[in-house]
Amino acid sequence: xxxxxxxxxxxxxxxxxxxxxxxxxxxxxxxxxxxxxxxxxxxxxxxxxxxxxxxxxxxxxxxxxxxxxxxxxxxxxxxxxxxxxxxxxxxxxxxxxxxxxxxxxxxxxxxxxxxxxxxxxxxxxxxxxxxxxxxxxxxxxxxxxxxxxxxxxxxxxxxxxxxxxxxxxxxxxxxxxxxxxxxxxxxxxxxxxxxxxxxxxxxxxxxxxxxxxxxxxxxxxxxxxxxxxxxxxxxxxxxxxxxxxxxxxxxxxxxxxxxxxxxxxxxxxxxxxxxxxxxxxxxxxxxxx
Numbered sequence: 180x181x182x183x184x185x186x187x188x189x190x191x192x193x194x195x196x197x198x199x200x201x202x203x204x205x206x207x208x209x210x211x212x213x214x215x216x217x218x219x220x221x222x223x224x225x226x227x228x229x230x231x232x233x234x235x236x237x238x239x240x241x242x243x244x245x246x247x248x249x250x251x252x253x254x255x256x257x258x259x260x261x262x263x264x265x266x267x268x269x270x271x272x273x274x275x276x277x278x279x280x281x282x283x284x285x286x287x288x289x290x291x292x293x294x295x296x297x298x299x300x301x302x303x304x305x306x307x308x309x310x311x312x313x314x315x316x317x318x319x320x321x322x323x324x325x326x327x328x329x330x331x332x333x334x335x336x337x338x339x340x341x342x343x344x345x346x347x348x349x350x351x352x353x354x355x356x357x358x359x360x361x362x363x364x365x366x367x368x369x370x371x372x373x374x375x376x377x378x379x380x381x382x383x384x385x386x387x388x389x390x391x392x393x394x395x396x397x398x399x400x401x402x403x404x405x406x407x408x409x410x411x412x413x414x415x416x417x418x419x420x421x422x423x424x425x426x427x428x429x430x431x432x433x434x435x436x437x438x439x440x441x442x443x444x445x446x447x448x449x450x451x452x453x454x455x456x457x458x459x460x461x462x463x464x465x466x467x468x
Contacts, residue, residue, distance in 0.1 A: 189259035219257035223249045294428040297416025317367040324371035331371040352379040364391030375403030
């Protein structure tokens with residue numbers, strides 16, 4: 180499912196190697212992702228000033244991305260930005276104060292479609308199968324995250340609870356570690372973290388592994404610290420800038436991946452799933468007027 184166009188996926192490539200970059204190179208990556216439409220028109224000195232780094236840092240950044248020089252970097256960014264309509268600044272879809280509501284809606288629509296498209300391109304069927312095999316065998320599945328990602332974990336627990344009885348959302352980070360510490364071997368933690376680099380995640384994984392618990396991580400960054408230690412990594416799309424902080428696109432990308440995971444689980448046991456869904460529907464009938 181990978182796209183064969185290196186330019187179209189160039190900005191995704193920056194995200195993929197993000198945690199291989201130095202702190203100064205990460206600032207370059209942040210500025211480019213946040214200003215994908217503007218970056219191709221900046222000189223190397225202008226970009227260096229915007230990032231508060233030296234020109235030499237930009238040159239090193241180019242080499243890490245496989246670009247021979249800064250010109251090649253600019254061209255690749257420009258083509259990728261044109262292909263994916265990357266977001267800029269603290270709001271999505273390059274929305275500006277001058278836009279009409281119709282124009283704003285169109286830009287947001289393109290950004291949200293792009294998040295789903297990127298997720299589709301990043302799907303690895305073998306990892307979906309591996310994750311589902313783990314979930315199917317687990318006695319208990321704990322859905323976890325932090326901040327906005329915890330909302331996705333609660334959504335996961337809610338979705339799976341309509342078909343499986345052993346999914347639970349755990350929100351407090353102390354309770355997350357406590358629950359992991361008394362899990363049984365083969366249980367699963369389904370963890371949502373866009374960055375894959377929260378302190379809570381890094382504290383949790385050793386405790387989980389000490390109990391033989393499998394950690395499935397849904398993240399944007401496959402080389403993040405959390406991804407380096409998780410057992411199964413499911414990569415979602417969407418390029419969220421540092422100023423967006425829990426953008427709708429990031430959530431849509433994770434929901435897309437969650438739906439794929441749930442559907443893959445259900446489609447191999449349709450009779451049982453149908454009976455469970457009917458039982459839930461019957462039980463909830465009294466809640467409706």
